[in-house]
Amino acid sequence: MTEKSENMPAPLSSSALFQEQVKRTFRSNKLTGLGAVIFLLVLLAAVFAPLLSTHDPLIQNILDRLEGPSAQFWMGTDAYGRDIYSRLLYGARISLTIGGVAILSAMVIGTAIGIIAGYYGGKVDDVIMQFNDILLAFPTLILGLIVVAMLGPSMQNMIIAISLTSIPGFARIARAPTIVVRERDFIEACRALGYRDWRIMVFHILPNVTSEVLVMASLWLATAIRTEASLSFIGLGVKPPAATWGGMIREGFENILDNPWLSIFPGLAILLVVFSLNLLGDGLRDAIDPKTRVD
Amino acid sequence: MADTLLRIENIKKFFHVKRGFPVAKTMTVRAVDGVSFEVKRGRSFGLVGESGCGKSTLGRALLRLVEPDSGSVTFDGQDVLSTNASDMRALRQRMQIIFQDPYSSLNPRKRIGAALVEPLLVHGLADKRQAHERVLKLLDEVGLPPDAANRFPHEFSGGQRQRIGIARALTVGPELIVADEPVSALDVSIQAQILLLLRELQESHNLSFVFISHDLGVVRFFCQDMAVMYLGRIVETGPIPRIFEEPLHPYTHILRDASPVPDPRQSRKFLHIEGEVPSAVNPPSGCHFHPRCPYAADICKKVSPDWHQVDAERGVACHLFDTGNTGPDYPKR
Numbered sequence: 121m122t123e124k125s126e127n128m129p130a131p132l133s134s135s136a137l138f139q140e141q142v143k144r145t146f147r148s149n150k151l152t153g154l155g156a157v158i159f160l161l162v163l164l165a166a167v168f169a170p171l172l173s174t175h176d177p178l179i180q181n182i183l184d185r186l187e188g189p190s191a192q193f194w195m196g197t198d199a200y201g202r203d204i205y206s207r208l209l210y211g212a213r214i215s216l217t218i219g220g221v222a223i224l225s226a227m228v229i230g231t232a233i234g235i236i237a238g239y240y241g242g243k244v245d246d247v248i249m250q251f252n253d254i255l256l257a258f259p260t261l262i263l264g265l266i267v268v269a270m271l272g273p274s275m276q277n278m279i280i281a282i283s284l285t286s287i288p289g290f291a292r293i294a295r296a297p298t299i300v301v302r303e304r305d306f307i308e309a310c311r312a313l314g315y316r317d318w319r320i321m322v323f324h325i326l327p328n329v330t331s332e333v334l335v336m337a338s339l340w341l342a343t344a345i346r347t348e349a350s351l352s353f354i355g356l357g358v359k360p361p362a363a364t365w366g367g368m369i370r371e372g373f374e375n376i377l378d379n380p381w382l383s384i385f386p387g388l389a390i391l392l393v394v395f396s397l398n399l400l401g402d403g404l405r406d407a408i409d410p411k412t413r414v415d
Numbered sequence: 416m417a418d419t420l421l422r423i424e425n426i427k428k429f430f431h432v433k434r435g436f437p438v439a440k441t442m443t444v445r446a447v448d449g450v451s452f453e454v455k456r457g458r459s460f461g462l463v464g465e466s467g468c469g470k471s472t473l474g475r476a477l478l479r480l481v482e483p484d485s486g487s488v489t490f491d492g493q494d495v496l497s498t499n500a501s502d503m504r505a506l507r508q509r510m511q512i513i514f515q516d517p518y519s520s521l522n523p524r525k526r527i528g529a530a531l532v533e534p535l536l537v538h539g540l541a542d543k544r545q546a547h548e549r550v551l552k553l554l555d556e557v558g559l560p561p562d563a564a565n566r567f568p569h570e571f572s573g574g575q576r577q578r579i580g581i582a583r584a585l586t587v588g589p590e591l592i593v594a595d596e597p598v599s600a601l602d603v604s605i606q607a608q609i610l611l612l613l614r615e616l617q618e619s620h621n622l623s624f625v626f627i628s629h630d631l632g633v634v635r636f637f638c639q640d641m642a643v644m645y646l647g648r649i650v651e652t653g654p655i656p657r658i659f660e661e662p663l664h665p666y667t668h669i670l671r672d673a674s675p676v677p678d679p680r681q682s683r684k685f686l687h688i689e690g691e692v693p694s695a696v697n698p699p700s701g702c703h704f705h706p707r708c709p710y711a712a713d714i715c716k717k718v719s720p721d722w723h724q725v726d727a728e729r730g731v732a733c734h735l736f737d738t739g740n741t742g743p744d745y746p747k748r
Contacts, residue, residue: 305515309512309514312480313507313511327524
């Protein structure tokens with residue numbers, strides 16, 4: 121992967137080592153940096169959507185329906201004459217919010233579950249992880265489908281569904297380093313000092329698992345955005361007329377012969393975000409993976 | 416004179432491991448198999464034995480870091496093993512532990528200051544401002560500069576880390592410290608510094624130690640009493656000068672003679688020990704030491720030896736001291 125540096129650095133703690141690895145990854149692996157930059161741009165576009173958009177994303181203009189890209193409509197218009205470019209910007213808000221909130225909550229809950237299972241071990245671990253593996257066995261989309269079908273389509277239920285599909289993964293990721301750290305003497309020192317279990321888990325184990333969890337979060341955010349688009353595509357997403365990328369692809373699908381741009385642009389947007397997050401996550405994972413680590 | 420601070424009676428800790436496929440058999444590792452000893456206040460008790468003889472497990476069992484299967488631990492008149500969780504937290508302020516590996520014993524993500532302040536705050540021993548002052552004083556006591564508080568563990572050497580580990584054990588003001596091979600991971604020159612530091616602290620804080628080690632020289636320097644362990648059992652106990660003068664158990668004898676004396680003119684014949692320590696999963700019958708003992712007789716293979724209290728201070732578990740026997744005729748050194 122990266123080249124070995126000539127000057128041997130002083131031994132570093134795992135956190136300092138992680139930061140050092142992250143720096144080196146960005147410097148030596150241009151793709152990781154590219155991923156970070158693209159994702160940041162998309163994020164900014166979503167935040168500043170009202171400033172960047174050229175039209176109101178919801179206003180219909182039947183006279184200008186199904187037009188191709190032009191100076192007035194940069195990416196064309198859909199079947200109701202709405203501006204695709206503006207809808208894409210507002211769609212980014214919904215997609216990123218659903219993905220972000222879902223992954224954030226899944227990360228918190230999953231990490232807690234993983235640390236508890238790993239720290240206590242034995243029966244607690246067995247029961248939690250068996251249940252976890254059952255959830256993990258369902259394909260993400262199917263599980264999301266079941267949940268949304270049960271709760272009904274809405275932004276909040278999408279978040280619940282996607283979060284639920286990501287929790288088992290986070291639990292697994294957090295459990296492994298917990299088991300490693302648990303065996304180290306400083307945890308035994310904590311017990312000898314009479315610390316309660318929650319204190320040991322929150323202040324002594326959690327800081328030692330965060331880097332692994334954060335890396336996976338960046339990868340799984342891409343999955344979450346894709347899942348959101350898929351669910352929207354099959355009509356289980358946020359209700360129209362709100363713009364979502366998956367929903368836009370579906371609407372475009374109905375008129376794909378008249379104006380393929382309708383599906384192409386939201387498709388490209390999803391591709392871009394997923395691609396950038398994968399580049400970023402892969403680079404970060406390489407940074408902490410001992411097998412590819414530069415020592 | 417010195418009263419008993421810690422009394423351990425007949426402690427047992429067995430581990431069960433499943434081995435084999437397709438039908439797993441449960442094997443029992445008798446890590447600690449009926450151990451008893453006493454630690455006097457203000458003194459150091461050495462626990463000596465080869466790797467895997469259960470001395471570390473014993474040290475953790477008496478602090479309830481692993482729960483012993485049976486036996487009793489009495490600390491200053493209080494039964495440790497039946498103490499409930501909240502009383503145990505209070506009791507933990509009085510008994511602490513120092514670890515062997517200074518690289519594993521400190522949280523890599525926590526600054527030294529934070530790691531030392533935490534126990535004080537958790538036990539309500541100080542408010543934030545007082546805690547900070549106490550930590551600076553502790554750092555000074557263990558020979559570290561005040562700015563160590565702002566640094567992370569990876570910025571320190573092994574010896575310095577061990578000093579931090581000692582400071583952490585001292586935060587809660589313990590009376591007893593279990594030192595689990597506290598110097599065996601360090602360079603010899605650093606070992607001496609740490610041992611001198613521990614001895615200094617022992618006097619200034621009136622500490623008692625259970626000092627676990629495989630190094631007889633270190634134990635001889637640091638402790639007043641000792642017990643020799645072999646495969647989960649104690650084979651001999653007594654005051655250090657008397658044991659080194661005249662070891663009773665053949666194993667003790669061989670250990671003493673194997674540990675070098677810094678005198679080039681002293682040459683002597685060794686009784687030497689054959690083979691490896693047998694597995695604790697399937698220990699030898701009778702006396703565990705018999706396959707390696709130069710004095711082994713038939714009875715040693717069949718019957719586990721009883722404990723013989725030789726006098727008020729000394730005891731030994733060996734058939735050579737059964738009634739009618741006068742003990743082995745060891746070669747003179």
